[in-house]
Amino acid sequence: MAEHTTSSGRPSKALRRYLVPLALAQFICSFAGSNMNVMINDISADLDTSVQGVQVAITVFLLVMAALMIPGGKLTDKYGRMRCFRAGLTIYGIGALLSAVSPGLGVLILGNSILEGVGTALLIPPVYILATLLFTEVTSRARAFGAISAMGGVGGAAGPLIGGLITWAISWRAAFVFQALVIAVIVWLSRDLRDPLPPNPDRPFDVRGAVLSATGLTALVMGILAADDSTVLMVGLLIVGAVLLAGFVLSNRAKERSGEEPLLSTAVFGSRTANLGLVTQGVQWLMLLGTSFVVATYLQVVRGYDAIETGLIFTAATAGLLASSLAAERLARRRSQRTLVVAGFVLTITGVGVLLALVIGSPSVWAFAPGLLVIGLGLGLMLTPSVNVVQSSFGESLQGEISGLSRSVSNLGSTLGTAIAGTVLVAGLTATPDRAYGLAMAVLAAAGLIGLLAALRLPRTPAP
Template sequence: MAEGQYKWGVVIIACMAIFIIVLDSSAMNVAITTLVKDLNTTLSIIQSIIALYALIIASFMLLGSKLQDILGRKKTFLTGVFIYASGTVIATLSINAFMLLLGWAVLEGIGAAMMFPATTTIVGASYQGKDKITAFGIWGGIAAMGAAIGPIVGGIFTTYLSWRLVFGSELLFVALILIFRGYLTESQPTLEWKDLDVVGAILSIVSLVLIVLGILFLTKPEYWAYVVVLLVSGSLLFAVFLLWQRRRINKGLEPLSDISLLKNRIFGLGNLNSILQQIPLAGFLFIIPVFLQQVTHLNAFMTGVALLPASLTIMVFSLLGAKLSSRLDPKYVMMIGFLVSAMGTWILGGTFNINTQIADIIPGTVVFGVGVGLLLSQLTNLTMSAARKDQESDAAGFLNAFKNLGYSMGTALIGVLLLLGVFWGLTASIQSSGLAENMTTTEIQDSLFSYVEKMQTTAPQDIPANLVPQVTQMVDATISSAMQMTFNALALIFFLGFVTSIFIPSRKKQQT
């Protein structure tokens, strides 16, 4: 940092980048219903675009991280900013789902994959000691703030103006980043283009795409035959990627990523815990808006208001958690975070029914927010602390790749779980009620699938008037039951995170 420059200028620029990347997902979640209508598409397609945004970030993250060694941190970051901005313009002007996919998921995703790891290494290289802990605490807090104000921003724009302004407003942050780019210092490139592991890049990208596509294909029964093929192929290709990296290292060639980092227990478990934290967070941010808008019929703005207590709690406790780690071992802060988050999701699981009001979900969402805030305050600094200075780029790539893979998997997996819960629940309810005595199970399912995909909750048009109240209650009750099952699954994932945290070495053991 140049003499006389504002001390926290670097972290503020990094935070603006993280803020707009996170804002996209959290703000657009409350616009899901509007997007389905405006773009004349389905829930599963919008769900896929949200998941693919995080997936493309994850898939290109290792490549984006390695580019820092070829171009330098600052140039990689700024290139990502320009690509992200071009995607933002296309997303703002979208007239169909394909344009939204291209602008948001593809271009913004690739731009974010170049910005994300660069922010981690830029912050890590610019601060030392307590300042570094504080900087990463701010970094995590601002990321949480993006999630915090995202739903309310998205709600205001979607309800009173246009969801397009969520994307359009991000261009203001892009302009600020470019204006104050002088705070960033360039790192010296250590590699040339010929050193880039192209095969490794292709293997990492394709393997992760196949895994998440396999999960997303669960939303369409006609694609179920391909699910196992995609998941197994993706997993095998990722194993091949790891073997390829080891082969290059053994031959003295530059790997895409230093996989020796994964042998470090702190780094490996830190990444695993990042995935286990992101899956339920993404699921929470996806399915709460679906329920509030479809069952309780709230608009996007009120959905944002309903999520605000959780979001603000996440932001506050991510900042408090950074201070708490100076008194309590980060390992124990994480363990508390996982347990509290699990408790919050378990509480929420029992609150959803056809008469649920905003006030009913606030206690559970606040408890959830406390736990997630504590987790966000610790994971980045604890995981990155396991890397040597010469491994920082690779470490940032792995950490952010796994983080976004977790978010993508969460949106896909939890969204699929909710859709299938509603689908099978409605099938069983209709069969037991005798409303479709002359239809086979297959015929009932064929007639229901489009109905569920379009997120309809009113009685279908061809239902006799005298049966509408019964059918409407059946639909709402089925969705509520599916929500309870889904939140219980989220609680189990958080509890698994608590169990894996037990095996992270404590700070005292690390020092000895």
């Protein structure tokens, strides 16, 4: 499918029409990762579960996405981008409807955490691969990545607000119906979208690698979640996870030495710039989803706010992210991608510091707004440059693998944000809530410093 651009470098109207369902798909998947944060009290009461039970449901959803994103990216080469995209939409829609009618936590985990997670892992890699293949001109591709990444960031930041409004006006169950309706809209909008490259049914799929990577990541995250229950179980799961992931790496290398195709080619780690970009991506989403869970849980469990009040407080983060995302294209013409990512981390870490300084000891709800606004500004500034750095570091032959790896790292960051910061918060929520909140936010700030160090090592002018 040939690309047509205008004299300004903008893609044609027809091609922009294809971008809408791709960006909307990223929006709804990011929305699903954060909108449940404002429903904690409602879901806990309705399904007779605890805050920790809802945290597990949220974390497992993010974990399933992270664990299956690399296999999902690889399947696009074998079965085709559009076939995987539509299969993912179907599975996601079924999961959303099942979640809407769930009678207990188990069914909610099946619908939201498992089915929506699997659906996301199938549909998100094609989003970025199709954007790369359809938008072949450098400027228009950067704009496409910008639109998709911005919609993902807005979905994550606006999830609490939209979820809170729906929960307050109707029910938390209606938020899942809303997701199903958006999926139906995406199916309709993408009806004319075609795969630029034919699938290769004969391409091998590394089942062993997929199992090792998925179970390894699962064991690591479940070990973190077990920290509050049993130290022995936590250490055991972390060791098992590390061993399985080491086995995955060794299996990949053995397959490449024997001339076979592994699940993840070592070539995707051959670019220092892309590796640093992946670190910044993971930390960005860790901070976004970690902050969302910690602040939303603190507001509901400690301050006693309902879903709509909690969601409205997150308007500051959404506004900040929207403002910086809209300005990102203009800023990219004047500043290097490295500069934008570094500035984004500085702002985000500053925002976390403001949340710590103003919230603890203050009964005012307005104390949350300045910090969330600055965090939103920082995240919106750097989400797009990080994706562009990674995705543009490789040619078409590796787009399936790098797209899967990129999304897996981002979702793993989201998972760790909810798991680590959430576990720190939940552990002390009853006895010392302010101290637990402070420790959880400090963990997020420390992660931000790691991202900042990686961003400072990015080249000022990324390699083509």
